[in-house]
Amino acid sequence: MRSLKIGCGAVFLAILISNIWSISKWSEARGVYDDICYLRQAHLFERFGFAGIDTDIAKDDDHYFARKLKEIGFPTWNDLTTVPCHNVMSGSKKSVMQYPPGTGFVLALFPSGFQAIPLYVVASLVAFGFALIALASASTVPTVIMAAAFGDAAMYLMINPTKASYSMAPTMIVCALAGFVTARLFTSGQRRPILLTGLAGLLIGLSVNFRLPNALLSAGYFLFFFLSLLVARNGKNLLQAVAFGVAFLIGVLPTLFANAINAGSPLATTYGAVDVTPPKLSAAVLQSYFADVQFVLLAIAVLWTGLFWRFAGRDDARKSALLVAGNLLVNVIFFATHPVFTPYYTVPIAMLSLWTLLFATLAARREGAGGKPVLRPIAV
Numbered sequence: 353m354r355s356l357k358i359g360c361g362a363v364f365l366a367i368l369i370s371n372i373w374s375i376s377k378w379s380e381a382r383g384v385y386d387d388i389c390y391l392r393q394a395h396l397f398e399r400f401g402f403a404g405i406d407t408d409i410a411k412d413d414d415h416y417f418a419r420k421l422k423e424i425g426f427p428t429w430n431d432l433t434t435v436p437c438h439n440v441m442s443g444s445k446k447s448v449m450q451y452p453p454g455t456g457f458v459l460a461l462f463p464s465g466f467q468a469i470p471l472y473v474v475a476s477l478v479a480f481g482f483a484l485i486a487l488a489s490a491s492t493v494p495t496v497i498m499a500a501a502f503g504d505a506a507m508y509l510m511i512n513p514t515k516a517s518y519s520m521a522p523t524m525i526v527c528a529l530a531g532f533v534t535a536r537l538f539t540s541g542q543r544r545p546i547l548l549t550g551l552a553g554l555l556i557g558l559s560v561n562f563r564l565p566n567a568l569l570s571a572g573y574f575l576f577f578f579l580s581l582l583v584a585r586n587g588k589n590l591l592q593a594v595a596f597g598v599a600f601l602i603g604v605l606p607t608l609f610a611n612a613i614n615a616g617s618p619l620a621t622t623y624g625a626v627d628v629t630p631p632k633l634s635a636a637v638l639q640s641y642f643a644d645v646q647f648v649l650l651a652i653a654v655l656w657t658g659l660f661w662r663f664a665g666r667d668d669a670r671k672s673a674l675l676v677a678g679n680l681l682v683n684v685i686f687f688a689t690h691p692v693f694t695p696y697y698t699v700p701i702a703m704l705s706l707w708t709l710l711f712a713t714l715a716a717r718r719e720g721a722g723g724k725p726v727l728r729p730i731a732v
Contacts, residue, residue, distance in 0.1 A: 353493065353496065353514060356486060356493065356496050357487055357488070357490070357496055360487055360496065360499070360500035360503070361484060361487060363482050363500065363504060364480055364484060364487070364500075364503055364504070364507065365400075365480075366410045367480075367504060367507045367508065368476060368477070368480045368507060371472075371473075371476040371507060371510055371511055372473055372476065374511055375469055375473055375476070375511070376469060376473075377470045378468060378469055380465070380467065380474070381420070381424055381466050382421045382424075383424045383425070383564070383667050384424075385424075385436035385437055386419040386437065386517055386518065387468070387518060388417070388421065388423075388424065388628075389436065389437035389438075389449060389451065389458055390421060390451065390455045390518045390519070391456075391459065391467065391468075392407075392412070392416065392417045392420065392449070392456075392561060393407065393449060393453065393455065393456025393457075393459070393460075394456045394457070394459035394460040394464075394467060395416050395417075395460075395464070395716075396411060396456065397453075397456055397457055397460035398460050398464060398614045399414070404451050404456075404460075404541040405606070405609065405610050405613055405614075406448075406450045406614065407438075407449035407585055407610075407614055408446045408447070408448055408614070409432050409435060409438055409446075409447040409448070410432075410446070410447075412432065412551070417435065418430055418432070421435065421436075426652065429643075432447070433447070435447070435564065436580070437449055437450055438450065438582065439611055439622060439623065439624045440679075441614070441615055441616060441620075441648060443615075443616045444616055446614070448614040448615070448622055449614070449622065450622045450623045450624060451519070451560060451563075451564075451622075452560065452561045452562065452563070452564055452606070452607040453606055453607065453610045454519075454522065454558070454561025454562040454606065454607070455518050455519040455561075455562050455563075457561075457606075458471060458522050458603050459471060459518065468518060471518065471521050471522070472510065472514070472515065472521050474508055474525070475514070475521040475522070475524055475639020476507065476510045476548075477526050478524075478525045478528055478529075479503075479506050479507045479509075479510050479524065479528060480503075480507060482503075482505025482506075482529075482532060483499070483502070483504075483506060483507060483709070484503075485532070486499040486502065486503060486710055486711065486714060487499045487500060487503060489711070489714045489715070490714055490717075490719065491714075491717055491718045492717060495713070495714055495717050498710070498713070499710065499714065502706065506528075506703070506706075506707075509524070509699070509703070510524060513645065513646075513695040513696045514696070514699070515697060516694065516695050516696045517563075517565045517694075517696055519562045520696050520699065520700075522562045523562045523563055523566060523700050524560075524699075524700075524703060526555050526556075526558060526559040526562070526566075527559070527569075527703040528537070528703070528707050528709060529555050529701055530552055530555040530556055530559070530569075530704055530707075530708075531703070531704050531705075531706070531707025531708040532707060532711050532713060533548055533551050533552045533555065534552050534672065534675070534704075534708045534712075535672060535707075535708050535709075535710075535711030535712040535715060536711070536715075537549060537550055537552060537670045537672075538669060538671050538672040538712060539668070539715045540673075545588070545592060546591050546592060546595050549592045549595045549596050549599075550595040550596065550598070550599040551599070551678060552573065552596065552599075553570075553573070553596035553597065553598070553599030553600040553603065554597065554599040554600070554602060554603045555603070556573065556600055556603065557570070557599060557600040557601065557602060557604045558603040559602065559603075559700070560607055561603070561604070561606045561607050562606045563700070564607070564621075564623070565686075565697065565700075566700055567604070568682060568683050568686055568701070569679065569683070569700060569701060569704055570600055570674060571678065571679055571682035571683065572675045572677070572678035572679025572680070572681075572682065573596055573600075573679070574596070575675075575678040575679075576594050576671070576674060576675040576678060577589070577592055577593035577596055577597075578593070579674075580592070580593070581593055589674060599711075601693060610622075621688070629690075629691050631686070631689035631690070632689055633688070633689055634689075634691055636693075637688070637690070637692070637693045638692065640693040641687075641688070641693065641698070644695060645695075646695070646696075646697070646698045646699060646702065649698070649699065649702035649703070649706070650680070650684065650698060650702050652702075652706065653676070653701075653702050653705040653706050653709065654680060656705075656706070656709045656713075657673050657676050657677050657680065657705070660672075660673045660712065660713060661673040661674075661677070664716055669712060669715075669716050671708075672708060672709075672712045673712075675708075676705045676708055676709060679701060679704070679705060680701060680705055683698065683701035684698070684701075699727075
C-alpha cells in the first residue's frame with residue numbers, strides 16, 4: 353500500500369511539473385478579449401487600490417486598455433465606445449466592465465506583466481495538494497486507485513479547459529476547498545457542523561466574485577438546508593441554514609458593492625443582453641455539451657452520486673449525496689437552457705461535486721475499515 357501511494361504521488365508530481373512547464377510558456381496577449389479585460393481590472397486595482405472596483409472606461413486615461421487592445425489587433429482599439437467586455441449602464445450611461453471584481457483582484461496580487469502564469473501555477477499547486485490529501489486518506493487499494501485517477505484528472509484540468517478563462521483558475525481553487533469542507537461537514541462524529549457550514553457558505557460566496565454564474569453553486573446547499581428544516585424544525589438545522597446563508601452573503605459582498613458602484617444598485621447586473629436572456633432549450637447548445645468533456649465530467653458526477661447514495665449506509669453520508677444531487681440538477685438545467693455554450697461553463701459544478709464525492713467516499717471507506725462496513729447496499 354505504501355509503495356503504491358508513493359508511486360501515485362510521484363505521478364502527481366510529474367503532472368505538476370509538466371503543468372508548470374506548460375504554463376510558464378503562456379502569453380498574456382493570446383487574443384482573447386476576456387483575458388485583457390481581466391488584466392484591465394487588475395490594473396485598476398494596482399492604480400487606485402480598492403477604488404479600482406469602479407471599472408468606468410473613462411478611467412483608462414493612461415491608455416493601458418487601449419494598448420492591450422492594440423497588441424491583440426483589435427480593429428478599433430483607439431475607440432473606447434467599442435471596447436469588448438463592457439456594457440453601457442442605462443442610468444449612469446457609464447461604460448463599465450461586466451465581470452465581478454474577484455478575478456482582477458487576485459491577478460493584481462502578482463506583478464504586472466506576469467500575472468496569469470503565477471495564478472495558474474498556484475491553482476495547480478492547490479490541486480496537487482488536495483490530490484495528495486486524498487491519496488493519503490485512502491485506506492484500501494481500490495480507494496488509492498480512485499484517488500490517484502481523480503487526482504491525475506483534476507491536475508490535467510488545470511490546463512484544459514481551465515486556461516480558457518482567467519476566472520476559472522481561482523474558481524477551481526475554491527471548488528477543491530469547498531468540496532473538502534462539504535465532505536467534512538457530513539463526516540460521522542463531526543463536532544463543528546455550524547463552523548464548517550459557515551465556511552462552506554463563505555467559500556461558495558467568494559467564488560461568485562470570480563464568476564457570477566458561480567452563484568448557482570450554492571443552489572444545492574440552500575435546497576438541502578431548506579428541506580432539512582421542513583423535515584425537522586430543530587435548532588441545529590436552523591443554525592446551519594442561517595450560518596450558510598449569512599456566510600454566503602458575506603462572501604458575495606464585494607460583487608454587490610461593485611454592482612452598486614458600476615450598475616447603480618447591488619442587485620443590478622453589469623452583464624449584457626445575451627447573458628440575461630430568459631432560459632430556452634437550444635439543440636445546438638445541447639449538442640455542444642454532449643460533444644464536450646464537460647458531459648463526461650457531469651456523467652461521472654451523476655453516476656458517482658447515485659452509487660454513493662446506493663451504498664452509503666450512514667445517514668450523514670447519504671445527506672452529502674442529496675446535496676450534490678440537488679446542486680447538479682439546478683446547474684445542469686440552467687446551463688442546458690442558457691443560450692451560450694463555452695468549454696468551461698459546467699466545469700465548476702462538476703469539480704465541486706466530484707471533490708465532495710471523493711472526500712466523502714474516502715471518509716466513508718476509512719470509517720468502514722475501522723469497524724463495521726459503512727458503504728453497503730441500502731435495503732429497498
